[in-house]
Amino acid sequence: MTHHDDISGKLPQVPEPYWRDLIDLPEFPQLNDDIQVDVVIVGGGITGITSAYLLANEGLKVAVLEAGKLLNGTTGHTTAKVTAQHDLIYDEFIQNFGRSKARLYYEANTDALNFIKQMVDEHQIDCDFSEQDAYIYATTDQYADKLRKEADAYEKIGIEGGLVDSIPFNIKVKNALVMKNQAQFHPIKYLIHLIHKITEKGGLIFEHTTAVNIETGERPTVLTSEGPRVTGSRVLSCSHFPFYEGTGFYSTRMYADRSYILAVKAKKPYPGGMYISADQPIRSLRAATVNGEEMVLIVGESHKTGQGKDTMEHYKALEEFGEQVFGLDDIIYRWSAQDLVTLDKIPYIGKITSDQPNILIATGYRKWGMSNGTAAALLFRDMILGKKSAYESLYTPSRFYAHPSLKNFLVENANVVGHLIKGKLEMPNTRADDLSNDEGAVITVNGHRKGAYKDKDGKLHIVDTTCTHIGCEVEWNSGDRSWDCPCHGSRFSYTGEVIEGPAEKPLQQYDYTMLDNLASDDSGY
Known part of the structure; x- marks a missing residue:
């Protein structure tokens, strides 16, 4: 990639995620014929691949349909932290849903982390998996107070961690909150191993096969854009945005959020750990190994998709932050990620609607897809095998709490209407x-x-x-x-x-x- 001497010229010309570079990804054919399987899985990211692995292991015949290339969506553009520390969330969950639901959310994501760790150990997967403590830090009095409340929430639901006074960076912080024994990894290296296991078990995978609709019934049929159909006892919608909404109207119950990532060579060594700011603008840090060299992933600048300033300005803001904190020798990769946020910040995982129990959906991971996506796959396995799961009611897509969901529903849809009208009225002078x-x-x-x-x-x-x-x-x-x-x-x-x-x-x-x-x-x- 071309680089220049001045700081703003260091940004790579082309956005490209580190995870997919220098990796020999397996390729799969397009679906050309109608087929019948036990479970149809739409989406080839962490949720779809992990679901296919788990269900194929149970002896079920699975087919994965991916509209483009496997692992090229949100999973391929992640920061790849595997953690139950999802920003400031547990105090809010306790206030809105009670302590038991907040605890369930923590347990679901901790189970997901432990599952990934177990897979890495059991199959000796070389995917740069390493345990790290995760920190949220505050640089203002307002957020220092919020961190104290979040620390109280940790104590109430039994999370190992607590407040600390400092973090090992050139960042002036008021306080920080640590969650012990979290992790990070290389998601593509990890998932390639699962892909090989799926095909060994007779699972079918199709790329460049776009699912567009479902014919409902006792055995639903997924229709694809090119014509071939896939029928199964269950359909799992694991695409980033649900390709089929039923009567769930998910487009009115979520909003899309973009964030930006730089992979940099830093002048100062990285001290270990994973970090995210409580204050805006969000800044997130973790280390990664690229061709045997230590890099730092600098993440942040979150905003609603299609709204806000020139997107290159977000990359430049991260670059300036990195220069201040580490000193930058070079910027090797830049990319952006899109995430869906639900009305109450808990993902929708489960039956798409109560009257279509054989169509399951997973969406709205709010930037924490490595753990939530794995939790979704584990829940899907239990639901399909008829096992009771405490997480089913937590994640159920049919929930609609009066607070905060109703308020957020009105705010988000007012935002949509505002942009709908504004866009129609704007007439630029550019030719x-x-x-x-x-x-x-x-x-x-x-x-x-x-x-x-x-x-x-x-x-x-x-x-x-x-x-x-x-x-x-x-x-x-x-x-x-x-x-x-x-x-x-x-x-x-x-x-x-x-x-x-x-x-x-x-x-x-x-x-x-x-x-x-x-x-x-x-x-x-």
């Missing part, structure tokens, strides 16, 4: 001719809002900016060269193809000659 190479923007053509990206060779790619989900207007994401929807987080490539749902159809494309003709046509588009 296609104003763009430099490798630049994108919303443009106006004859009074119509369109999206344009001029690639590095000077070729223009024009799309309609109306999201194909509910009609909000997408915004240009310069950091990832994508069109992002501010309403429900759908993302599209600069050519209009769907990168992430809930949208299923691409943005309409226009070639430059068509645009020229349409620009001079008073009838518009």
Whole structure:
């Protein structure tokens, strides 16, 4: 990758997650024929792969359908902390749901951590797994007080840890809260091992196979975009955003949040541990080994998808933070991640609706997918085998608590309506001719809002900016060269193809000659 001498020039040109680089990932065919299995699993990330492994181990015939490449979604863009410390959450859970549910959430994620550790030990998986203490730190009096309340919550539900006065960085902190014996790992190396075990047990895996709908019934059938169908006794929706919502209306019950990651060579050695700030803007730190060299992952700058400032500014803010804390020799990788947040911050895992008990869903991990995704797979296994699980009621998607869910439902949907209206009223002054190479923007053509990206060779790619989900207007994401929807987080490539749902159809494309003709046509588009 190309680097320059000045600090802002160190950022790699192309966003690329470290986890997928230099890894020989297995490849799988596209589904071409109708098939019948016991369990159909949609989504090839940590939830889908772990579910397939667990169920194949139980002698069930499984088929995994992945719309793109395995492990290329949220799992491939993670920070890969395996922990039950999910920001400041336990005091809030105790206040909103009571101590027993807060304790269950901790136990579910601790069970997931222990499962991963057991798998690594049992199968001798070389995936850079290491136990680390996890810290939340506060730099203001307001958040120092919140950390004290969170420490009280730890004590109430029996979490090993407590308050400390300092952390080993050049960061002035008021206090910090530690959760002992958490972990980090290389998720792709770990999951490749499970993929091999799935295929050894006769499990089927298909890439480039997009699930688009379900024909419900006693044995539901998953329909794919190319035509082939997969029928099973159960369907597990493990895609990042549910490819099928039933009557659950999940797009109104979650919002999409983006964050940014740099993998850097630091001048100062990393002191161990995993860290996250309680204050905004979020800053998260952990070490990683890249080609035998120690790197630091600097993470943060969280914001709602499609909303906020120029995305490259988020990378630059992390770079400045890294320079202040460590001193940077080089930035080797940069990438961003998208996460879904539910109304009450607990994931939706279980029956998609009460009247469709053979369709199960897992979504809304709120940036903590390594533990929550594994917890989801363990819960799916128990539900399919008919075993009772204490976690079923905690995660059930049918829950709808008056507080905070109702308030958050109203706030989130007011936000969606605001962006829906705002996007329709905005008419930018930019024209296609104003763009430099490798630049994108919303443009106006004859009074119509369109999206344009001029690639590095000077070729223009024009799309309609109306999201194909509910009609909000997408915004240009310069950091990832994508069109992002501010309403429900759908993302599209600069050519209009769907990168992430809930949208299923691409943005309409226009070639430059068509645009020229349409620009001079008073009838518009």
